[in-house]
Amino acid sequence: MTQRYQKICKNGHQLSVTYRGTSDPTEFCPECGKSVISTCQFCHAPIEGWDEPDGIVYLGQRTADRPNYCKKCGQPYPWTSLIISTVIELLDSDEEVSDQDKTLIKSAIPDLLVDTPQTKLAEAKFKKGFSKVSILVKDSLYNLLVDVLSDTVKKSIFPN
Template identity: 30%
Template sequence: MNRDPHETTRTDHPAHVGPEPPQAGSGEEARFCLSGHLVRHRSDADADSRRCPVCAARTIAVCPGCREPILGLASVFGSLHGVEPPPGQSWLKPPQYCHCCGRPFPWTERVMSAVRMAIRDLTALDRAEREQLRRSIEHIVHATAQTRLAVVRINAALSRLGKETADSLRGLFISIASDEAKAMLEGKESGQGRA
């Protein structure tokens, strides 16, 4: 794949900024289970872990869509302290989307499915409001022109729910949101408040 060496690549990890991520085969690939637990960080000796030591789920090292290797991420904590996380755990969250094709990884798809199911079960909202919330998912997982409107709609709907339900659903939305939408949902962007 030919890319401009000065081109930056979008990633949700704050420590990854700058030029192109490491190329496939460079020893920077990672293996995650289908639930999103980090099983192998870069080129660990335990390279053939086919099952997660935490949940026993099958593991993948490539995107199911384009077959591009899942890139490993340098552990800031480990780099500073010379410590690697325990097997199946990570100081970092897994990437939500493939850096090459943009497809959501299985662990992201599972959370998106859980959000859709939770929305479907919200009896406090009418059918049109639930459908509007469901459509808002795509605009919070990727930064789009509709992201701000989607967050406003989500916050408005959550304000009509009980606190426990609203907090749980907000947590699910935040777990799949782009950095921009996450800041708005958490009320960290100026002018935005929690519902």
């Protein structure tokens, strides 16, 4: 197998999973205009993409999951940090929610993005605070989180 790498803009749009370079390209996303990266911005490890089979012609679609965190240093990628900061800003804009409930939801978000022993606790915290959030913020949080949560977490906190 030959490891290929991903090119992803800082907003999280995947441009390629078969990049051959190991340094950041000098290009911008055609969807949003943000700069494109192929390495962790902290440790500079390449973002792994397609595992290309050696000696085999592959005719199908090449895919790879977009990671939320660097597997070498554990730091969040820019799109993950953006999701977390946007959730915080959305919650802070909702004047109907108490500071205690905002803190409850904010503390749950990082553990909702990954499956850890803390994920079930995070689901409970999120659901408790989420029930008190305004409809506008609920819809925005749903649209922001639906693509980054695991199927299990999605079903638990957004059952409809």
